[in-house]
Amino acid sequence: MDGGSSINILYVGTFDAMGISRSKLCTSIFPFLRIILGMRSYPMGNIELPDTFGDCSNFHTETLIFEVVDFDGSYHTILGRLCYAKFMTVPNYTYVKLKMPGPNGIITVSGSIEKAYACGREHFELATALTNSVELQKLRRTVTEGAPNSNEPTSSSPFRPTKDTMAIGIDPNDPIKTVQIWA
Template sequence: MDGGSSLNILYVETFDAMGVSRSKLHTSIFPFLGIIPGMRAYPLGNIELPIMFSDCSNFRTETLIFEIVDFEGSYHAILGHPCYAKFMAVPNSTYIKLKMLGPNGVITVSGSFEQAYAYGPKHFELATAIANSVELQKLRRTVAEGALNSNEPTSSSAFRPIEDTKAIGVDPNDLTKTVWIGALLLAK
């Protein structure tokens, strides 16, 4: 469950394990943000899948659209706002429960605290490693482009702001303590 996600996500490893042919995927033309911090993610495609919660005595089935992503995740899938809206479900992240109305009463889907604790650090480490590698690549490209576009050495003393700046004192008792801000910022 991800109360902040505007997508239902299915990881490709899980999708392949389901035995569904990739030829069934529909084209996804738009990237999405927030799955890998600081990066756009491009799905392999999307697919409509029937999803059922509970058992034969009290169940709900709806068709959901999942974006299939080709990177490692800590879970099999992520259920987001589209799932909650379709099932009229209420997630509670504190108790790791999802509740919705079924034909014979309330359906409660319970998660596992043990798995949440076990996968939480793994997911954080994975996301951090991916974000760091992406940021490092961006930094390397930026530095390389700057070196090609400039005859000056690429050191910290060669830093040049992209717009006019001015120094603002932050401590009236110590005039050496200043911060540089954009001179073109609008006052609000």
């Protein structure tokens, strides 16, 4: 569940496991951003699928549009704000629960905190590796283009204080621990 996402995402591995033919995908021509910071992604297509929450005595079914993406993810799907709005869902991220109205009372969908943590960690590592590989390529180009002149002095830190800074103590027990702020 991702209340920050404006789209519903279905990973191609899950899509293929569902046994749906790829010919059922509709064309998606617009990229989406911020799945991985600073990068754009193009979906393989989108598909409308009926989604049901609850059990046989109390359930709610709606049709959602999913963007099918062809890259690795640690989840099967990501349900975004469009899903929440359509099902009138209230997410609780602390307890990993979704609550929504059903014909016979409230439907509660429970997740696993341990699994959510493991998936979040895996997703973070995957996104970091992908971002770092792209950033490394940019950095290599930047370093070769903007290599420092051998006549200029170099510093081990890219940050240099300006003339108008002052040291402020951050630990009353240790006067050596300071931070420089703009005066």
